[in-house]
Amino acid sequence: xxxxxxxQAKIGEKEILKGINLEIxxxxxxxxxxxxxxxxxxxxxxxxxxxxxxxxxxSVDFEGKDLLDLAPEERAAEGIFLAFQYPVEIPGVxxxxxxxxxxxxxxxxxxxxxxxxVQFLKMFKxxxxxxxxxxxxxxxxxxxxxxxxxxxxxxxFQMAVLEPKLAILDETDSGLDIDALRIVAEGVNKLKSSxxxxxxVTHYQRLLDYxxxxxxxxxxxxxxxxxxxxxxxxxxxxxxxDWIKAxxxxxxxxxx
Amino acid sequence: xxxxxxxxxxxxxxxxxxxxxxLNGAAKSAIHVTRQKALQTFNxxxxxTTKHEEWKYSNVRGLVNQTxxxxxDSSLTAEDLAQLSIPNLEGNIxxxxxxxxxxxxxxxxxxxxxxVLLPLAEAIKQYPAVVEKHFNQYTDQHENAFTALNTAFSxxxxxIYVPAKKVVEKPIILRFITDARQANVAAQPRNxxxxxxxxxxxxxxxxxxxxxxxxFTNAVTEIYVAEEANVDYYKVQNESDQAYHIGSTAVYxxxxxxxxxxxxxxxxxxxxxxxxxxxxxxxxxxxxxxLYIPNAKQHIDNHTAVDHAKPNANSNELYKGxxxxxxxxxxxxxxxxxxxxxxxxxxxxCKNVLVSDEASMNTKPQLEIWADDVKCSHGTxxxxxxxxxxxxxxARGISKDAAxxxxxxxxxxxxxxxxxxxxxxxxxxxxxxxxxYQA
Ligand SMILES: Nc1ncnc2c1ncn2[C@@H]1O[C@H](COP(=O)(O)OP(=O)(O)O)[C@@H](O)[C@H]1O
Ligand SMILES: [Mg+2]
Numbered sequence: 047x048x049x050x051x052x053x054q055a056k057i058g059e060k061e062i063l064k065g066i067n068l069e070i071x072x073x074x075x076x077x078x079x080x081x082x083x084x085x086x087x088x089x090x091x092x093x094x095x096x097x098x099x100x101x102x103x104x105s106v107d108f109e110g111k112d113l114l115d116l117a118p119e120e121r122a123a124e125g126i127f128l129a130f131q132y133p134v135e136i137p138g139v140x141x142x143x144x145x146x147x148x149x150x151x152x153x154x155x156x157x158x159x160x161x162x163x164v165q166f167l168k169m170f171k172x173x174x175x176x177x178x179x180x181x182x183x184x185x186x187x188x189x190x191x192x193x194x195x196x197x198x199x200x201x202x203f204q205m206a207v208l209e210p211k212l213a214i215l216d217e218t219d220s221g222l223d224i225d226a227l228r229i230v231a232e233g234v235n236k237l238k239s240s241x242x243x244x245x246x247v248t249h250y251q252r253l254l255d256y257x258x259x260x261x262x263x264x265x266x267x268x269x270x271x272x273x274x275x276x277x278x279x280x281x282x283x284x285x286x287x288d289w290i291k292a293x294x295x296x297x298x299x300x301x302x
Numbered sequence: 303x304x305x306x307x308x309x310x311x312x313x314x315x316x317x318x319x320x321x322x323x324x325l326n327g328a329a330k331s332a333i334h335v336t337r338q339k340a341l342q343t344f345n346x347x348x349x350x351t352t353k354h355e356e357w358k359y360s361n362v363r364g365l366v367n368q369t370x371x372x373x374x375d376s377s378l379t380a381e382d383l384a385q386l387s388i389p390n391l392e393g394n395i396x397x398x399x400x401x402x403x404x405x406x407x408x409x410x411x412x413x414x415x416x417x418v419l420l421p422l423a424e425a426i427k428q429y430p431a432v433v434e435k436h437f438n439q440y441t442d443q444h445e446n447a448f449t450a451l452n453t454a455f456s457x458x459x460x461x462i463y464v465p466a467k468k469v470v471e472k473p474i475i476l477r478f479i480t481d482a483r484q485a486n487v488a489a490q491p492r493n494x495x496x497x498x499x500x501x502x503x504x505x506x507x508x509x510x511x512x513x514x515x516x517x518f519t520n521a522v523t524e525i526y527v528a529e530e531a532n533v534d535y536y537k538v539q540n541e542s543d544q545a546y547h548i549g550s551t552a553v554y555x556x557x558x559x560x561x562x563x564x565x566x567x568x569x570x571x572x573x574x575x576x577x578x579x580x581x582x583x584x585x586x587x588x589x590x591x592x593l594y595i596p597n598a599k600q601h602i603d604n605h606t607a608v609d610h611a612k613p614n615a616n617s618n619e620l621y622k623g624x625x626x627x628x629x630x631x632x633x634x635x636x637x638x639x640x641x642x643x644x645x646x647x648x649x650x651x652c653k654n655v656l657v658s659d660e661a662s663m664n665t666k667p668q669l670e671i672w673a674d675d676v677k678c679s680h681g682t683x684x685x686x687x688x689x690x691x692x693x694x695x696x697a698r699g700i701s702k703d704a705a706x707x708x709x710x711x712x713x714x715x716x717x718x719x720x721x722x723x724x725x726x727x728x729x730x731x732x733x734x735x736x737x738x739y740q741a
Contacts, residue, residue, distance in 0.1 A: 094697045122699035134694040138712025144698070147708060152699040187712075204698065 047072050047243050048113075048212055053104035055092050062088045064268035065104065070212070073240040077254055077279060078247045080265035081287045086247045087131055089265065090216045094128040095121050108212070122148075123155035125211030129201040129218050131247075136188040141200060142170065144188050145207050152208070173206040177233040194221030202233045209237070214245045219253035231256030251283040266294055310366045311348065315341070317372060318454055333426055333456075336438050340453035347447035356445075359632045359664045360574050360603045365546040370488035370518050372455075374400045376481035383407070386479060386510060390725040393472035394419060399479050401458055401489025401519075417470050417503070418463035422492055425461030432463060436496050440524045440552040442578060448548045449576075452490050452522040459492035462505065466498040466528070473504040473723045478521070482544065483513035493523040497531045506536035506726050509570075511545045521549040527559040529583060535563045536726055540733055541570040543598060550576040557583025557612070564721055565604065567594040568733040573602045580609045581617065581643075592621035593717040595737045596629030596661075603632035610643040613673075617647070622717050623654040624710050624738070625661035633665045633682065641672040650680040655687060655713055657706065703741075710738045 053066040062085045070076055078086055092099050093106065095118035106113040113121060136144060150160040161169070174181070177199050189197050198218050205213055215234065219227055234257055238244065246257055254262075254276060262279045264272040266287070271294050272278065282290075318341050322329055349366045350357040376399045378386075396419065397407035403421040410419050418429070426433050438456075443449040464470055480487050497503055511517045519541070527533050541547060547570050555561050567573050579588045594602040608617045623631050633652045654663045665682040687709050695705035714734055721727035 096693055096697075117702075118693065118696035119699050119701045122697055128697050130694065130697075134688070134690045136691050136694065136709070136712070138715050139708055144695070144700075144708075147704065148695075148698040148700050151701060151704060155699070208698065 047109060049107040051105045051107075053089075053092070053106060054102045055088060055099045056102055057088075057099050061102070062099070062268050063092065066268075066270060068263065068270065070243050070245065072211075072243055074261065075238070075244045075246065075257060075259045077259035077262045078245060078265055079249055079251075079262060079279065079282060081249065081291070084265045085268045086249075086265050087216055090128055090214045090245070090247055093214060094118060094126060119151065120155065122208070123152045127205050127208055127210030127213045129198075129205060129213065129215045131216040131220070133189045133197040133201055135190045137190055139188050140186060141184040141188050141203070142166070145170075145204060149207065169207065173203060176206045176236055177202045178229050179203045195223070195226040198222055198230055199226065202230050206233065206237055211242050212245070213237070213242070214247065216247045217249070218246075219248055219250065227253065228256060251279040254279045264290055266290060310369055311345075313369050314451065315345065321455070321457065331426075332434060333437065337454050337456060340438075340443060340450045343443060343450040344447050344454055347450060349447055356605065356634075359630070360572075360601065362546075362572075365518060365572065368486055368516055370486040370516070372488050372490070373402050373458075374481070374485065374487045376400050378479070378481060382512070386512070388475075388508065388725060388729045390728065391475060392725055394474045395477065396460055396475070397477050397479065398458070398460075398489070398491055400481055400487050401478075401491055403458055403460070412470055412472050416464070416468045417474075418461070418465075419474065420461045422459040422461050422494060423457060425494070429461065429463065432496055433461065433494065436524065436526050437494055438524070440526070440554045440578075440580065441522060441550065442552065442576070446550065446576070448520050449522055449550050452492055452520050452550075455490045456492035459494070462493070462495040462503070464497045464501040464503045467500045469501065470503040473506060473726075475726070476505070476507045478507065478509045478519065480511040480517040480519060480541070480545070481513060482511060482515035482517045482542075484515070486516045486518070488518040488520070490520045491522075493521070495523065495525040495533070497525070497527050497533050499528045500530045501528070502532040504534040504723055506538060506723060508538040508726075509541055509547065511541040513542070514544065516544045516546065517541065519545070519547045519549070521547075523551045525551065525553045525561070527553065527555045527561050529556040530558045531556075532560045533562070534722055535561065536721070536723065537563070537565045537575065538726060538730060539567040539570050539573060543569075543571040543600065545570045545572070547573045549574070551578070553577075553579040553588070555579065555581045555583060555586045555588060558585045559583065560587045560589075562589040562720075563591065564717075565590075565592040566717070566730050567596070567602050568730065568737055569600065570602065571600055573600075575604045577604070577606045578609070579607070579617070580611060581615045582611045584612050584614045586612070586615045588615070588617040590617070590619040590621070591717050591720045593623070593714055593734070594631060595624045595626070595714070595734060596631060597626035597737065597740060598629065599627070600629045601631070602629070605632075605634045607636035607638070608648065610637070610639045610646045610648065612642060613644045613646065615643065615646055617649070619650040620717065621652040622713060623652075623663060624657060624714060625654060625663055626657045628658070628660045630661065631663040633663070634668065635666070635680070636668045637670070637678060637680070639671040639673050639676050639678065644673050644675045646673060646676040646678070648676070648678045652682040653713075654682075654684040655710065656684060657687065657710070707738050711735065714738070
């Protein structure tokens with residue numbers, strides 16, 4: 047589904063991604079872990095098409111299309127979804143209004159008929175149950191004055207509505223208490239199928255107790271320095287990141 | 303340049319003498335003496351230049367370098383009118399074509415016991431005492447050449463009188479249409495609105511121009527709001543890129559009265575709105591809301607002034623602007639709190655979004671506070687659409703243009719939501735959506 051080949055990106059003069067390689071197939075869940083500042087959010091943003099980052103090398107193939115060639119909205123319409131680490135406040139636009147616009151823009155891109163108010167009502171009702179979200183929250187200006195937990199839950203609600211092929215969850219667990227975490231994880235699990243894939247970005251293994259990954263990758267200094275199965279996450283939980291940092295740094299020094 | 307400028311001025315002075323000649327006996331009336339004095343004031347002041355502090359960012363050169371036909375004939379067909387119609391409009395609807403009241407097109411539905419609606423010229427005859435008491439009492443005619451000019455030519459416009467305790471159920475919609483399909487035309491409506499004790503009324507002035515030639519509208523409205531009266535006032539502007547519009551609304555409020563102004567400029571080449579409110583009674587409330595969305599090379603200038611002369615009154619002001627293309631905007635908001643006006647609450651906010659790198663906005667709050675126990679706050683912001691918000695929306699499949707439009711509409715909505723005449727609100731919402739989505 048997604049093939050990332052030697053992806054490099056910088057912001058301003060600062061190189062952040064220094065050659066990422068990753069292959070994701072339909073039905074898989076990949077976890078990307080790593081210490082703060084290692085480039086996880088950057089990778090997620092570059093995949094979603096944020097223009098502040100300049101891609102300086104490499105390629106990304108998504109279902110046979112050159113992803114880097116597409117505008118952010120086209121990527122969304124192709125089936126990419128990014129759950130933001132820091133969801134943005136949109137004053138004056140309710141979640142429902144926002145999603146109606148998004149859904150119909152995507153349908154337009156795909157050459158489908160727009161949905162009407164009645165269809166939306168029915169669909170929203172059904173999707174609200176996934177993450178146990180309240181109608182009153184959806185009527186409010188998007189993310190404005192939402193608690194951390196409400197924002198994250200709202201992100202997953204949007205994911206449920208948009209039914210992406212590839213969902214990228216950036217630190218969706220941060221700021222959640224254990225009950226909220228469980229609700230969010232259950233929502234994600236319900237949306238999982240053999241047709242779609244998920245990238246879970248986190249630096250704690252806690253979330254991975256609920257969303258069990260097929261593969262775990264460790265990102266450090268803009269590269270994937272270690273890959274493994276869910277046992278790797280448990281090892282990181284136990285030993286922290288220092289031993290990996292030491293390994294990588296030692297290797298860098300021996301090269302230099 | 304200066305000779306051209308003299309031309310319009312000279313034309314106006316000649317026109318005045320011509321009009322005076324037709325008045326016969328009425329030329330000696332009190333109101334006409336006022337007009338003569340106003341013409342002298344206009345003659346002395348002349349049209350302002352950008353050297354004038356109040357006109358620093360609004361250059362009227364383009365306006366005065368042309369001549370116009372005043373009270374020009376217009377042959378609006380039924381077809382034209384259909385195109386100009388505002389859907390679902392309900393209430394007392396008065397038409398003024400090129401500044402002249404058109405009775406045939408107008409319809410008055412409120413009972414006479416509730417509401418007096420007359421052309422100003424008629425009111426001078428039928429309600430001389432009321433007119434004399436209030437006419438030309440509240441304007442800034444000694445400083446403003448345009449107001450003086452309007453006063454000199456105060457032959458047509460509307461007189462609205464709401465007797466004490468009457469709650470006028472149906473709104474009053476004044477439609478000012480300038481027809482510049484044949485030549486440059488000018489109109490100088492002069493309106494007097496007197497709302498007596500505990501009365502309530504909703505009034506909208508809606509301006510529209512048609513045709514490719516220039517139009518010059520120089521409108522003045524005076525509003526007297528008696529004790530405990532409530533006036534909901536709208537100024538709606540949708541004129542062409544060749545339109546010059548200078549409009550002044552002067553308001554005088556007595557104690558415990560409520561006055562709300564909603565000034566919405568959807569279109570107009572060069573627009574200057576003056577809104578002046580004097581609060582001369584305790585526990586009164588003045589609200590000033592505004593929205594302007596210039597595009598192309600349109601220029602929209604809002605000057606507001608609220609004068610707190612008595613204690614315990616509130617004023618609340620919110621103006622919002624969305625500036626596209628090479629458009630320019632001006633906001634100047636004055637708040638005076640006199641020494642007597644203790645416990646005044648005055649709030650002012652002006653927020654602007656520049657959608658293009660070539661658009662610009664000048665904002666200037668001016669506060670003069672002589673009382674010590676007051677709450678005053680003011681703030682102006684001018685910025686761009688939020689970059690992170692745009693990306694967030696794009697990441698959900700919304701194109702950049704649609705995302706921008708959605709943010710602009712949400713920004714404007716706060717002011718649209720203040721409107722309380724449903725048909726006017728609907729009409730404006732439509733104009734604003736059209737303007738926002740316009741490439
Ligand atoms: N807008 C930006 N401007 C400058 N540096 C940035 C910007 N965004 C991220 N960075 C830097 O890029 C690096 C990677 O950041 P990020 O991708 O957010 O890491 P992570 O998500 O793994 O914590 C960090 O050193 C961060 O400071
Ligand atoms: Mg991050």
